[in-house]
Amino acid sequence: MRLRDIHKSFAGAEGPVPVLRGVDLELAAGETLALTGESGSGKSTLLHLVxxxxRPDSGRIEVAGTEVTALDDSGRAKLRRGTVGVxxxxxxxxxxLNVGDNIAFQARLAGRHEPEQxxxxxxxxxxAAHLSKYPEQLSGGQxxxxxxxxxxAARPDLVLADEPTGNLDEATAEEVLGAMLALVEETGAALMMVTHSEHHAARMARRLHLSGGQVA
Structure with missing residues (x-):
């Protein structure tokens, strides 16, 4: 993944409000990255752009050899079906859909569904014991x-996680994060995770901090 000079603003009452101001970022295959920053610093915005x-106002985003910023809506949807998982x-x-079908859903869209995997x-x-249950029958961690x-299951090249354990208690969050990191390592996918947790950020190979719309 490669980002070059990414700018993004949103409409405000008194005109455009800059959120990202020339962000540059690279993430190699198999690498894990924590993206931290204060609320409103642009972390989730950056993840959504990737x-x-x-769409950014300007700049270039490339993922797995594809220029994301050059894609139309259909192309970006196709990217999320297989190349990028969120x-x-x-x-x-x-x-x-029950748990088993929810797990298979993305992989089927990508044409990569393998029941054994x-x-x-x-x-x-x-x-494994919950595959026939429906989401409402599961705990938050499940x-x-x-x-x-x-x-x-769709075997993406890049996994983007936006505060993935934010709604979980501390013990469950640790368990879920540990499982995700282990599985990402096994599949060779790159991982960029937005987090407010210093502890979770420390478990990533790298960390970048956003401040004032720029990488600090």
Whole structure:
């Protein structure tokens, strides 16, 4: 992943409000990165731009050899189906699908569904006994583990995680983060995680701090 001179503003009552001011960033395959900063510093905005969920005002974003900033809506949606996986603080599971089908959903969209791999992910994340359950029947930690399994089942090159343990208690957060880091290491995916936790940031190989819309 490579970002060059990324700028992004949002409309305010008195005109555009700059959020990102010339951000440069590189992340190699298999590398883990914590993105920290105060609330409103642009962490989630940057993650959304990399994932093609929004567009920068200017600058260039490249992921796995694809220039994200040159893609149309359809191209960016295709990117998120296979190349980039996103794990949100809100689990975003599909209520009408059971755990097994939620895990398989992203991989099926990407044309990469392998039942044995999905089963192995479920076992690694402590979900093997819950595959026939629906999201509403799961605890918060189980729902987040399902969301992580769904993302990794598609074997993305880059995983973007936006405060993925923010809704979990401390013990469950530790368990979920540990499982995610282990699985990312095994798959060789790069991981960029937005976090407010100093402890969680310390578990990443690298850390970047956003302040005033720039990398400090």
């Amino acid at each position: 994932g093609g969920l929004d 794990v949100f603080q809100q689990f975003n599971l599909i209520p009408s 999905a089963q192995a992910l479920a076992e690694r994340l402590g979900l 729902q987040q583990r399902t969301a992580i399994a769904r993302t990794l």
